[in-house]
Amino acid sequence: MEIHSIGSPGLWAGFIAFVLAMLALDLGVFHRKAHVVKVREAAVWSAIWVGISLLFNLGVLWRFGAQPATEFLTGYLIEKSLSVDNIFIFVVIFGAMKIPAIYQHRVLFWGILSALVLRAAMIFAGVALLERFHWLIYVFGAFLVVTGVKLYRDWRKGAEAHPEESRVLGMIRRVLPSTTQLHGPHFFAREGGRWLATPLFMALLLVELTDVVFALDSIPAIFAVTRDPFIVFTSNIFAILGLRSLFFLLAGMVDRFHYLKVGLAGILAFVGLKMALVDVVHVHPFVSLAVIAAMLVASILASFSYAKRHPGAAASAPAEREAREVAAHRGQPVEEA
Template identity: 70%
Template sequence: METFESVGSPALWGGFIAFVIAMLALDLGVFHRKAHVVKFKEALGWSVVWISMALLFNVGVWWKFGAEPGMQFLTGYLIEKSLSVDNIFVFVVIFSALRIPALYQHRVLFWGILSALVLRAIMIFAGVAMLERFHWLIYVFGGFLILTGVKLFLQRNKDEHPEDGWMMRFARRSIPSTNTFDGHHFFTKENGRWLATPLFMALLLVEASDVIFALDSIPAIFAVTRDPFIVFTSNIFAILGLRSMFFLLAGAVEKFSYLKVGLSGVLVFVGAKMALVDFVKIPPALSLVVIAAMLGASIVASLIKSRKAPPSQEALKRELTEASEA
């Protein structure tokens, strides 16, 4: 049975968890105490804050524990951050399909991501425990990531319809609900009965999609490191910045047409690295370069394509609306 050493002492674990709780309380209790539409400038500012915090934490890991853990954190953060972009595509579809007003989207994402933090922690520690006890699972995880990467590539142009999935059908049958909004509330009372509003249904889909994506992202980071502290912190930093990244990129997801190709390449690469871990040793620095190159190439190719392509109907509508308002 393998034993995985962790660089995180109890004090570091406690300090990091306290930091996360404080930041979430500051977010909801101060900056988003009142519901408002998150504009591009605000989303950009928060994105810079979260990325800067993650990089500053990375510097601390590098300084205290050395280059290898520092490189592992940075690679893991990049993997988690890039795979979380795929969540944004799904979130856009969920909010559009359920007609969630922009005013309340931050509230849904906040509580959805808060639940995701707890679920990710459980899945990470369960994964570490399983790999410690059953080494052969490393090959299963590796093969799963390769298959997921291939599937993502083959279905890269497929439209997502989470609102028509089995979970939403089950929720609508088992949870009394209404199509009427009641401000920012997840439940409302009609004719003496408590009913779930569309905000709660959107929350269910956001949480379900995060669990599904976690099945890809958590095994992916195990290909880089199995240090629980590095896995947990890089994962959490990526999730904490997901809300601001959603509001930053939600209006431009159609421009990243090749991003899923890059993500599929990353999944295949880390899956192969995991499956071959006992035969081929790939240095953390090389992993970081390969992953960054794949993602960078897919983003650049997407931007080039979007600049050459004629504007879509949605883009034309936005331009006409902005012109009329001006």
């Protein structure tokens, strides 16, 4: 199966140069000094990233037409909506690892920088596999449907994520000398003449691990919309670049999105079916965009309605989570590297 792309070598080089320039400005100018990111600052940066993404989409519309532009916007919306689920996990990670708010941006910056590289590799590997083995499209589709069903079942059961208890992190701690003491913004510090990984570095590993796991859902989901590697890559990267500011904007209110996981489960199931039935039913990109947007908006509106009808549930959730994390840590022995 031949893969067609709107991305010329010049477009690829220009986009990558733009991303690197924005990351350099972020770390070297706007966040040179560690500080607590306030909601107002996060809102401004979220608006900036969304605005840049929409301008890019207008450029695609002007240069290449409506279909590639619709595919980009649909892919961006899928990744953006699924990234909100990432934020749920990031909140738990920072709480469980006791990472102060002043250093959370640093962890997210380097975590997302690594995610850009890993996702690029996954996207190009996915494109190569789909080009050579068309039947994988059915495997990806079935995987997304199963993932959507599992996400819905977990929501029904009230299952909670505990990434700090992951077996992978346990294995890393056994082979990588670490300390439970924070050392400012440093990922590694010397204690007793030895270099040890700090909780900041462990949180970084968890953020990267979480993103890889979520990418296994989001990247196949975008392949259900388009096989163009340039559109898949750019929509994915634009959504990720705005993830840090979105985290600080929504971190304090994630428990208010009671029905968001239901919407995400529906989105995954829809794109999975679309992918699995690609040779039977053709779904126009505009229809895909409308269905995904409708599911996302409906889940958000339902969540706001639930929060109004049950004000105590959303308010008590953060306190209950914090109490569980404190109790868990009190029951853990202090590790010696």
